[in-house]
Amino acid sequence: MAEINLQIDGKKVVAQEGMTILEAARSIGVEIPTVCDHEKLLPYGACRVCTVEADANGKTSLVAACQQPAANGLVVRTRSEKVDRIRKVLLEQMLSHAPDAEQLVALAATYGADRDRFDKEASFCILCGLCVRYCAEIKQKHAVGFFERGSKREIAFIPEVAVRECWDCKECFPLCPTSALQAAYVLTEALMTPPEVDGPGSGHACAGHKCQCG
């Protein structure tokens, strides 16, 4: 593994090839805020809160620290005025969905984000994708996924898979930074529960898990 020399917030860092800026920063104790990052999951780059300023080849650009590879000669600033302004707006956008999410509230204090700057949005979900990616990458079940695109994007459980896999798992629940996941799950469960009708095989509420009635 080749060594890579870069600078983060004025400190020299020796990183290993293949490391991201985020990993290099952590290796010397420089904190870069993240929301969608998870140690067990591949970098995804959805929340963009880890955006930092990086100088390379005489050009300054804004990059997502969780995805941008550490490179020789890179000069990184994790807290420039511009970076802080952008993080503030990003946090405000997420707070419009989840105004009480602990992690967001804590970051809001650091960056001066106003949770009421934007009108409250209907969904709690900030689409960090932790549940979707955990289910796909770690559990390899793909029980929860993204649907629609743009501002209509949302997460949803796929009933046929969820009914088989989710009951004994629910490992994605604690990953959720906003508690949206429970809501989504409960909703799916509700949608999937047909009206109570007596008798085996008539599709009552226990469909799918360990009940042998079907």
Added chain:
Amino acid sequence: MPQFTTPAELEAYRREVLSGRDSAKPCITLCSGSACHATGSNKVAAAIALEIEKQGVAAEVDFRRTGCHGFCEQGPIVVIYPQGVCYLKVQPEDIEEIITKSIKEQQVVERLIYADPNTGERTPLEEEIPFYKNQQRLILGSNLKIDPKNLDDYIAVGGFQALVKVLFEMTSEQVVDEVKSAKLRGRGGAGFPSGVKWDFARQAPGAQKYVVVNCDEGDPGAYMDRSVMEGNPFAVLEGLMIGAYAIGASEGYVYVRQEYPLAVENLAVALKKAAESGLLGTDILGSGFDFTVKVHRGAGAFICGEETSLLNSLEGKPGEPNARPPFPATKGLWGKPTNINNVETWANIPLIINKGAAAFSSIGTEGSKGTKIFSLVGKVNNTGLVEVPMGATLRDIIFKIGGGVPGGKKFKAVQTGGPSGGCLPESLLDTKVDFDELTKAGAMMGSGGMIVMDEDTCLVDIARYFLKFLSDESCGKCTPCREGIRQMLKILTNMTEGRGKEGDIELLQALAEATLGSSMCALGKTAPNPVLSTLTHFRDEYAAHIHNRKCPALSCKELIAYYIEPEKCKGCGACFRICPAAAIEGEKKQVHVVTQHKCTKCGGCLEACPAAFDAVRVLSGEPVPEPVAAEA
């Protein structure tokens, strides 16, 4: 179908095709691109075939259905060669006269030739029509000469000679160097130097590499790539094969929109014919070079024009971008080195190889070489496709080629670069079309969309329109793009509906900074452009919407009112009769009054009011005067 196993056979066949063609023999060509299809080109084609038979001139005249000529406003277009007499808006009933006069009697059908909308001057020859005269059609030019489904036509105009030259006279490195020194920049939007991109892919380690054609053209109102793919698929294929040879790929993909059925069809025919004649497959022309192409039809997501999203979509995954690096040149389709270029970029390649990098780079500006095709639409007399050398000014394109703004209206702005481009005002019309100049002016080249707007267009509403498009088309993966566009759209919608408030402009700027600065892909990074460019050049209009609830262009429905001036109204009842909402009251010979709460602001009364009276006015930002009962 001919079989080619050596370059000599191809050349012999070309000579044979040419010797069988008499350049003095009249040839009727009919534009058969999508736009002319819409105006009835199929019926005209049937009429031509029938009439040729009826008049018994089959031996004296050829008939060819070609690709798009570009002057789509005037389609279907018939051009009679060798003279190049051009007939516009041709209908089936015109054919008899065209064949009688033009073919048999060598005369011109005056009523069907181009007439200047301002001077009335008539121009029979295509090349002298101002729309064409001021263009330089290096790419689109072939569209007029060939039937896109006919391999012979393409071979006759020198098709596949660039491929032969590359396969037998050049190393892959030399090809890349040639494209590099031609300074060709990608026509898809970002304008990255194509040769440099090719070199990355060429040098990337790996035995399996891919080349991809990006024909996922999605900008509203733009159809350059469609016309090239429909009109000259062989040229795109030849460019692609040259690229494949240069980077060391043996497989290619064409990602084409499902909504372009004719492009898909013509491409499929071209690929089939190329394969049958040995121009695709193994050991092409005995060179040892193998190449095959697959066509993938995109399902219509705008984001799939972004290269990493396109590659994901090709692999069967959702069309969402990946972070770059790694760039597709090192880790692209199925994780292999991949070179992806836009249709127009690929179509430029045979030209560069045939004419040489020096000839190519002699056209254009310092930073942008060659020509660029623009889709000129909106409030302009001659809508259509125009191809100009880089460095032409926006003014020349809009006024010399486009013929200016119709209806005596004043020019207000031109939007270049598609939904995430920018709007430039009159004062910047002398900006040259050049990747860097346009970016500097606050717009961008993009893939070549050019929308002209007149004085009746509200630029706040235009910004809202493009943000609405982008909010539907963002993939929604990253926060700044998804949420930023959502919030900007809300603010703009509020403004156009009279709910703008103090601080909105500053909030738009903060949102724009975050979206532009931290989005993952180019869609988000350019999404604020419509807002920022209109804020720069038309800030007064924003201020009027916010502070005075006024739309200066009198376009935003929530901010305008129709009012009948009592002193001008003659009580003729024209507005009364046309109003679909029964919002106009008044007896005959009495002053009419618009009942504001019933009015749907359709503007029917304004159009209906006789010009001699001119009694209907549109008000914005001022109270509607109380009605006064008065005799008309």
